[in-house]
Amino acid sequence: MIALGSDHGGFRLKEEVKKYLQEKGYQFRDFGTDKEGSVDYPDFALQAARAVADGECQVGILICGTGIGMSITANKVRGIRAALCHDTFSARMSREHNDAQVLCMGQRVIGTGLALDIVKVWLESKFSGGRHCRRVEKIQNYEREK
Numbered sequence: 001m002i003a004l005g006s007d008h009g010g011f012r013l014k015e016e017v018k019k020y021l022q023e024k025g026y027q028f029r030d031f032g033t034d035k036e037g038s039v040d041y042p043d044f045a046l047q048a049a050r051a052v053a054d055g056e057c058q059v060g061i062l063i064c065g066t067g068i069g070m071s072i073t074a075n076k077v078r079g080i081r082a083a084l085c086h087d088t089f090s091a092r093m094s095r096e097h098n099d100a101q102v103l104c105m106g107q108r109v110i111g112t113g114l115a116l117d118i119v120k121v122w123l124e125s126k127f128s129g130g131r132h133c134r135r136v137e138k139i140q141n142y143e144r145e146k
């Protein structure tokens with residue numbers, strides 16, 4: 001299950017991502033927003049990121065105008081590694097090296113075609129493990145000690 005979230009600045013791209021996920025047969029839960037009217041991105045980022053942290057969803061995709069507000073907020077949720085990606089290389093690396101469970105993008109930064117390529121690559125990439133486990137564990141240990 002994929003958690004989706006956006007503010008008004010990411011609403012249109014979230015709708016495009018939903019169409020793509022439907023076509024490809026992915027299951028998702030949309031945490032809103034459900035319109036283009038002005039809202040506050042943390043309200044949606046927190047709900048979707050918590051669903052991933054709690055295990056209700058395996059991964060999440062969050063979209064705002066720049067993706068920055070979504071990534072800052074999602075990374076405040078314990079256990080979440082959110083990656084702001086506007087190219088396919090970073091998207092793949094964020095899964096293979098960082099085991100990111102949340103992808104963030106900015107609707108005002110990239111076009112729909114690139115955004116959907118990023119979603120495809122990100123969903124199809126897997127954590128490489130090995131030496132990267134140790135690095136991710138260091139982040140997890142810090143979170144536990146906090």
Ligand code: RB5
Nearest residue numbers: 009064065066067068069
């Ligand atoms: C909303 O205008 C905009 O600030 C928001 O979508 C996002 O870009 C914040 O990081």
